[in-house]
Amino acid sequence: MWRQERFEAADYINQIVPVPPVHVERFENRLQREFQSCQVFYLRFPDAYPFEPPVCQFEPGFFHPNVDEAGILNAPELRRGNGSRNYTATCRMYDILHHIVFSMVFPDPYSFASSELKRIFLTQKEVFESKVKRQVRENDPLMIQEEFEWET
Template sequence: MSVARKRLTQERAEWRKDHPHGFVAKFARAEEGENKGQQDCLKWECRIPGKKDTLWGDATYPLTMEFTDEYPGKPPKCKFPQGFFHPNVYPSGTVCLSILNEDEDWKPSITIKQVLLGIQDLLDNPNPQSPAQGEPYMLYQQNKEEYNRKVKEQADSYRNQS
C-alpha cells in the first residue's frame, strides 16, 4: 500500500471517530474499471455545512477531494460543483485556497479536517487577493447587495439536499 493510501486510510479512521458536526467526508466509489463500485481512497465525497448565522448557513455544499499517490507531499484538489458562485472558486468548481497550493501554504501535516474547515471558513470570508472567478469577485468588491442576493439564492438551492 502506498504512503498516500496508508495516510488516507488512517485519516478516514480518525475522521470517523471525531469530525466537526454537519460535515461528511468518505471514500467515493470507483466509477469505472476493474474496481467499479469499490471504495476509492484517492477520491472523497464531502459535504460542508455553511456556518450558522451567515448567508451560507442552513445549507450543505457538496465537495469532492481528489488525491494523487504523491499525497501528502502534494495537496488534494478540492472541487464544488461546476459553476459554484464564489470569488475563490474557479468556474470548474476548483477551490482556490492557499493551504491547497503546494507553492503557497500547503504542508504535509495538514489534515483533511483542517482542509474542510478552511474551505468552510472561506465560504463566508472570501480572499479578494486571490480571485478565481470574475462575476462573484466583481460583485463582492463593487456590489455587496447583489453578491449577497446571489449567495442566498445559491444557498437556497443547496438546502435540504443532504
C-alpha cells in the same frame, strides 16, 4: 451526472471522495440566518499525496469568489508554496476541511477565481448577496443529504 462518473475510479488514492455536507454555522456572528447552507464538495487526492495537496471541487458553476468555473476551490491552504498559509505534507485532514469551510464564509481577497467575481464581490455587495441567497435556496440540506445517500 459528473460526480458519479468521477467517483468510479479504481485506484483508491485517485478517487474523488464525497464528503458529507458541511453545515456552515455562524463564524463570529458574520453570517445571518439566510446564508446558512449545506454544500457538497469532493476532495481529489493526487498520487503524491500527502506531499501534494488534495483538490477541492464543487459542482461546476458554483458561485463563490474563490471557486473557478470548473468548481475548483482556489485557496492558499490547498496550494504548495513557501507561504505561511500554504499546504504542507503535515496538514491534517481536519485542517484542510476547516480551511475549506472557512473560505466559504470568508472569501480570500487575494485568491479570486475571476476578475468578474472579484468586481461583484468588492463593488456590488447587493448583487453578490442576492446570488448567494439564491444558491443557498437551491442547495436545500435535505435534498443534498438524499442525493449524497444515493451516490454512496
